[in-house]
Structures are given as C-alpha cells and as structure tokens.
Amino acid sequence: xxxxxxxxxxxxxxxxxxxxxxxxxxxxxxxxxxxxxxxxxxxxxxxxxxxxxxxxxxxxxxxxxxxxxxxxxxxxxxxxxxxxxxxxxxxxxxxxxxxxxxxxxxxxxxxxxxxxxxxxxxxxxxxxxxxxxxxxxxxxxxxxxxxxxxxxxxxxxxxxxxxxxxxxxxxxxxxxxxxxxxxxxxxxxxxxxxxxxxxxxxxxxxxxxxxxxxxxxxxxxxxxxxxxxxxxxxxxxxxxxxxxxxxxxxxxxxxxxxxxxxxxxxxxxxxxxxxxxxxxxxxxxxxxxxxxxxxxxxxxxxxxx
Amino acid sequence: xxxxxxxxxxxxxxxxxxxxxxxxxxxxxxxxxxxxxxxxxxxxxxxxxxxxxxxxxxxxxxxxxxxxxxxxxxxxxxxxxxxxxxxxxxxxxxxxxxxxxxxxxxxxxxxxxxxxxxxxxxxxxxxxxxxxxxxxxxxxxxxxxxxxxxxxxxxxxxxxxxxxxxxxxxxxxxxxxxxxxxxxxxxxxxxxxxxxxxxxxxxxxxxxxxxxxxxxxxxxxxxxxxxxxxxxxxxxxxxxxxxxxxxxxxxxxxxxxxxxxxxxxxxxxxxxxxxxxxxxxxxxxxxxxxxxxxxxxxxxxxxxxxxxxxxxxxxxxxxxxxxxxxxxxxxxxxxxxxxxxxxxxxxxxxxxxxxxx
Numbered sequence: 124x125x126x127x128x129x130x131x132x133x134x135x136x137x138x139x140x141x142x143x144x145x146x147x148x149x150x151x152x153x154x155x156x157x158x159x160x161x162x163x164x165x166x167x168x169x170x171x172x173x174x175x176x177x178x179x180x181x182x183x184x185x186x187x188x189x190x191x192x193x194x195x196x197x198x199x200x201x202x203x204x205x206x207x208x209x210x211x212x213x214x215x216x217x218x219x220x221x222x223x224x225x226x227x228x229x230x231x232x233x234x235x236x237x238x239x240x241x242x243x244x245x246x247x248x249x250x251x252x253x254x255x256x257x258x259x260x261x262x263x264x265x266x267x268x269x270x271x272x273x274x275x276x277x278x279x280x281x282x283x284x285x286x287x288x289x290x291x292x293x294x295x296x297x298x299x300x301x302x303x304x305x306x307x308x309x310x311x312x313x314x315x316x317x318x319x320x321x322x323x324x325x326x327x328x329x330x331x332x333x334x335x336x337x338x339x340x341x342x343x344x345x346x347x348x349x350x351x352x353x354x355x356x357x358x359x360x361x362x363x364x365x366x367x368x369x370x371x372x373x374x375x376x377x378x379x380x381x382x383x384x385x386x387x388x389x390x391x392x393x394x395x396x397x398x399x400x401x402x403x404x405x406x407x408x409x410x411x412x413x414x415x416x417x418x419x420x421x422x423x424x425x426x427x428x
Numbered sequence: 429x430x431x432x433x434x435x436x437x438x439x440x441x442x443x444x445x446x447x448x449x450x451x452x453x454x455x456x457x458x459x460x461x462x463x464x465x466x467x468x469x470x471x472x473x474x475x476x477x478x479x480x481x482x483x484x485x486x487x488x489x490x491x492x493x494x495x496x497x498x499x500x501x502x503x504x505x506x507x508x509x510x511x512x513x514x515x516x517x518x519x520x521x522x523x524x525x526x527x528x529x530x531x532x533x534x535x536x537x538x539x540x541x542x543x544x545x546x547x548x549x550x551x552x553x554x555x556x557x558x559x560x561x562x563x564x565x566x567x568x569x570x571x572x573x574x575x576x577x578x579x580x581x582x583x584x585x586x587x588x589x590x591x592x593x594x595x596x597x598x599x600x601x602x603x604x605x606x607x608x609x610x611x612x613x614x615x616x617x618x619x620x621x622x623x624x625x626x627x628x629x630x631x632x633x634x635x636x637x638x639x640x641x642x643x644x645x646x647x648x649x650x651x652x653x654x655x656x657x658x659x660x661x662x663x664x665x666x667x668x669x670x671x672x673x674x675x676x677x678x679x680x681x682x683x684x685x686x687x688x689x690x691x692x693x694x695x696x697x698x699x700x701x702x703x704x705x706x707x708x709x710x711x712x713x714x715x716x717x718x719x720x721x722x723x724x725x726x727x728x729x730x731x732x733x734x735x736x737x738x739x740x741x742x743x744x745x746x747x748x749x750x751x752x753x754x755x756x757x758x759x760x761x762x763x764x765x766x767x768x769x770x771x772x773x774x775x776x777x778x779x780x781x782x783x784x785x
Binding site for chain 1: 503504505525528529531533535536537538539540541542543544548552553555556557558584600
C-alpha cells in the first residue's frame with residue numbers, strides 16, 4: 124500500500140531528490156568494510172601486525188630468554204619456558220602497535236575532508252565510528268591469533284621445551300586472551316584518538332604514539348617478573364595499563380594467579396588475576412573512551428557559537 | 429487500498445517534485461546570515477542569498493573573504509550565529525538531516541579515499557547515501573563515464589593526478605543525485621586543461637537540472653560558468669548580478685588606435701572625425717602618446733564605421749585594440765572603491781595580486 128504513495132515519487136526521485144539513508148547497523152557495516160579494506164592495503168599494517176612481532180618474538184626469546192629464563196622459572200613456576208612467559212608481552216605489544224595508530228585514520232580523514240564528507244552524509248555518526256573501531260578489533264584479533272600460533276611454533280622448534288605447558292586453559296583460554304587483548308586495545312585506541320583530536324596532526328599522532336608506548340612496555344611486567352625490577356619501575360607499573368593487559372593474558376596461558384602489582388584473594392585461582400586486570404582495563408576504557416567520545420562529538424559539531 | 433497519511437517529509441517531498449514541474453523554486457535561501465567564530469572573528473557579516481532551482485550561482489571573492497565559511501554554513505557544517513538558511517525548503521538548523529540528504533558538497537580539499545579505487549570510492553558513497561542496490565552498479569558506471577575515469581576505475585586513487593582526483597571527488601558527491609550541489613573552489617590547484625575538463629562536468633551537471641553553487645577566486649571561471657554571481661568581500665556581499673550586468677555596471681568598451689601620424693594636429697582631426705560619427709556613442713575620447721583612446725558602449729558594432737570614416741578623412745591607422753570589460757575589471761574596480769583610499773598608489777598592485785592568487 125505504501126507503494127501507491129511512493130510510486131509517482133520514485134520516478135521523480137530518479138532525477139533529483141533526497142537520499143534515503145540506511146539503518147545504523149548498515150552504516151556501521153559500510154564503515155567497517157571501508158576501514159577493513161584500507162587496513163588490508165596498508166603495508167605499514169602488514170609490517171606491524173606480522174613482521175614486527177615475529178622479529179621481536181624471536182629476538183627477545185633468544186636474548187632476554189638467555190638472561191631472564193632462569194629467573195622466570197624461579198619466580199613464576201618451574202618448567203615455564205621464557206617463550207610462554209613472553210607470548211603475552213608480544214601479544215600486548217602488537218595490540219599496542221595496532222591501537223596506538225588508530226587516531227591516524229581519523230586525522231587522515233580530517234585532512235582529506237573525508238571526515239566532513241561523512242558528517243554531511245545521512246550516515247549515523249556513532250555507527251560510522253563503531254565501524255572503524257570494529258575493523259581495528261578484527262585486526263587485533265587476527266594478529267593475536269597469529270602470535271599465539273607463532274609462540275607454539277617456537278616451543279615446538281626449540282629443543283628441550285615443553286609445548287604441553289604453552290596454553291593451560293585450552294580453547295576457552297584463547298577466547299579469553301582475545302577478549303582481554305581487545306579490551307586492552309580499547310585503552311590505546313581511545314588514547315590515540317584523543318591525541319589525534321587534540322593535535323589534528325598526523326605526524327604528532329604517530330610521534331606521541333611511538334614515544335609513549337615503547338617505554339611503557341618496559342615499565343611493566345611484560346618482559347621480566349616485576350619483583351626483579353627496581354622499585355620505581357614497580358611503582359609506575361601499578362598505573363600502567365600494559366601491566367594489566369600482560370597479566371590478564373599471562374594468567375590465561377599459565378592457568379595460575381600471576382597478578383604482579385597487588386594481591387587479590389577475593390576470588391578463586393586464576394580469577395584473582397583475570398577479574399582485577401579486566402576491571403582496571405575497563406576503567407581505563409571508560410575514562411579515556413569518555414574523553415575521546417566527547418572530543419569527537421565536539422569535532423563533529425560546528426565550531427562556531 | 430487504504431489511505432496512508434503522508435509524513436511531513438513525504439508531503440514536502442511531493443510538493444517539491446510538483447514544484448519542479450510547474451514553477452521555479454528557491455534552492456538556497458539565506459537571510460542575513462552572520463557567522464562569528466569562537467575567537468570573535470566575524471567571518472560572515474549579513475549574507476543574504478536567493479538562488480533558484482537550476483541556477484548556476486557563483487560566489488566570488490579573494491582569499492579570506494568568507495567564502496568557505498559561508499558555504500560550510502549553507503551545508504550544515506556550521507550554524508549561523510544569526511540569521512537563517514533554508515536549502516530546498518529545509519532549515520539547516522532545525523532539519524539538518526533533511527538538508528544533508530538533499531545536497532552534495534565538495535570541499536576545497538580533495539575528499540576522496542586515496543587508498544580505494546574510483547569504483548570503490550563511488551560504491552562507498554552510494555552505500556552511505558542509501559542508493560538502492562539494484563541502481564548502484566548502473567549509477568557508478570554512469571558517473572565513471574561522466575568524469576572520464578573508466579580506464580582507471582580499478583586503480584588506487586593515490587596514484588592519480590590532482591585533476592583526476594578532483595574529478596573523482598566530483599563524481600562521489602553526485603551519487604545520490606542531489607538537487608543542489610555546493611562546490612568550494614573546485615579548480616584551485618588544477619592545470620588549465622584539468623580546469624577546462626572539470627568545468628565541462630559542472631556544466632553537464634547543471635544541464636541535467638542540478639542547482640550548482642560554486643565559490644571561486646578565478647574571475648574567468650565565474651564568467652564562464654555562472655548564470656549569476658555575488659561578490660563577497662570581508663564577509664559581506666558587495667554586488668550581485670549576471671556576469672554581463674556586473675561588467676556593464678562598471679564599464680564600457682574601449683578601442684585604442686595607433687595613428688601613423690601622431691602629431692597633435694592629426695590627433696585632433698581624428699578626434700573630430702570620431703565625434704562626428706553618429707553611430708558611435710563615445711563616452712570619452714582621449715589623446716595618447718601615439719594615438720587615441722575611445723570609450724563607448726558600442727565600440728564593437730561601430731568599428732567598421734569608425735575605420736571607414738577615419739580612412740575617408742585620410743587618417744591612417746597602424747594598430748588598434750578593442751577591449752571589453754572583464755570580470756577582472758569589475759573586481760578591481762569594485763575592490764578599488766574600498767581599497768584605493770587606504771592603500772593609495774600601492775592599491776593597484778596589491779589588488780591584482782589578490783586576484784591572481
């Protein structure tokens with residue numbers, strides 16, 4: 124029956140009339156696809172998601188493992204190889220590399236005018252950003268899977284190592300690791316977008332991302348058990364989201380409470396690490412995400428009185 | 429079949445389409461628009477516009493005149509501090525979504541996705557605007573033809589020349605066949621050939637019935653394309669009219685003659701001859717170093733009479749030059765009304781730089 128009223132219009136609208144727009148879900152999917160295609164075509168992405176983790180993983184396992192391997196099996200659990208200990212750090216490092224450049228896409232869109240163009244389209248604004256975030260979640264998920272596989276491969280290839288110890292929590296653990304990694308990624312996606320929205324400058328966004336994120340890895344439980352590190356590093360590590368990301372993944376790999384900055388005993392077994400780590404990361408997400416969203420809202424609105 | 433009440437939008441939609449067939453309608457209606465930025469800059473100070481459906485309207489002005497601020501206000505990216513804007517009958521402040529769905533806007537920067545191919549860019553744009561799936565492919569092909577990018581439709585846009593990228597940008601703002609298109613300095617930075625091609629597309633779009641609102645700092649462009657134009661200076665419209673109206677408002681045609689015998693006596697004889705010529709309404713006749721300058725409204729049509737009379741009077745012309753006023757003259761004269769007093773002699777060079785930039 125609506126076709127009756129639409130009929131004559133439909134013909135007219137072929138020449139020139141209003142565009143129809145889509146549902147929010149469709150809008151999110153459009154944006155998601157666009158960013159996924161862009162990501163897959165970016166050689167920098169291939170490098171940071173694939174080449175860099177492999178290099179770091181192999182080098183760190185060999186070099187740091189030679190020094191810290193003994194300390195790890197002493198302080199964490201006997202029989203744990205350094206590769207297993209290092210895997211969460213590499214997962215977090217890659218998630219960090221992916222998330223910390225999230226703002227670049229936004230700055231690029233602002234510089235080319237694509238940002239204004241999408242704002243002017245009938246698209247749902249939140250759906251349009253959700254799509255971009257989802258494409259980054261996919262990227263982080265894929266690279267986490269690759270690194271988990273790589274760690275296992277390193278253990279298999281290494282004489283004397285015990286691959287059986289690699290992932291204590293099984294398939295559910297893999298799912299858990301991905302969830303923790305994505306939540307962790309959210310923190311730095313928000314951070315990167317804040318930098319992007321404040322500076323509106325591509326170079327600054329890249330620079331600040333690199334400047335902060337690399338040192339943060341070392342001021343955490345990523346490479347060496349925290350208790351072996353100087354006091355000031357232990358103190359800073361409490362406020363470092365990387366500590367919680369690494370611990371949250373490490374607990375799922377080792378299957379035992381590994382929370383390094385404070386002691387939680389309210390839950391049982393590994394939940395004593397998982398719950399506080401995830402809670403802290405979610406807290407970071409809420410705070411930084413809130414800032415990013417409000418900045419984004421302001422950027423999307425007109426800048427006049 | 430039961431009666432289905434129309435929503436307000438449908439009703440308006442229908443009255444729009446009916447309006448198109450019977451009488452002309454206002455596509456852009458701005459009333460006393462002021463835009464003041466947060467830092468106190470009054471970029472637009474009382475601009476009123478009335479652009480009809482199907483018109484090709486130009487907005488001409490030097491850098492910093494407020495062209496981009498005005499166009500951003502028209503397309504809902506900025507809100508007027510004072511005044512109101514209606515596009516296709518929708519108010520930009522209260523119905524921004526309806527405005528957005530009925531316009532195309534091309535920003536000054538080339539707003540395409542450089543990592544995607546032209547076909548992909550157009551597909552994303554089609555989907556963003558909800559072009560029905562069954563129409564998409566046909567429309568994409570049609571637009572690729574229009575902007576002449578069929579050959580490179582599957583190559584990434586980052587490798588393109590500036591002109592090709594701009595053409596792709598033009599195509600992406602047309603996917604939903606908007607009745608009004610806003611183009612902000614679309615040819616800045618293009619080479620002459622690229623500029624001509626882009627002009628050609630704009631004319632094609634306008635021929636299809638689309639209202640085009642274009643800002644430019646190139647007088648030639650405004651002259652070539654626009655039905656009507658407004659000159660914007662310091663946030664205010666100083667003049668509005670057709671290019672010819674603006675030209676005739678300031679000027680007459682001028683013919684400069686070089687005489688073989690440039691003695692004063694001969695020049696005076698020539699001046700008398702010209703004065704006696706009834707077909708030429710000379711406004712002013714002046715002597716120059718080697719001849720005469722004659723200003724008149726109808727120099728071109730009276731040229732042959734002029735030459736015949738001078739030949740009959742035995743005055744030999746060795747060279748001549750006829751000039752009609754250009755928009756540059758208009759612009760310089762109009763700008764000069766404000767500038768010369770302040771800048772004195774330097775005014776002229778300063779202004780011509782502003783124009784050529």
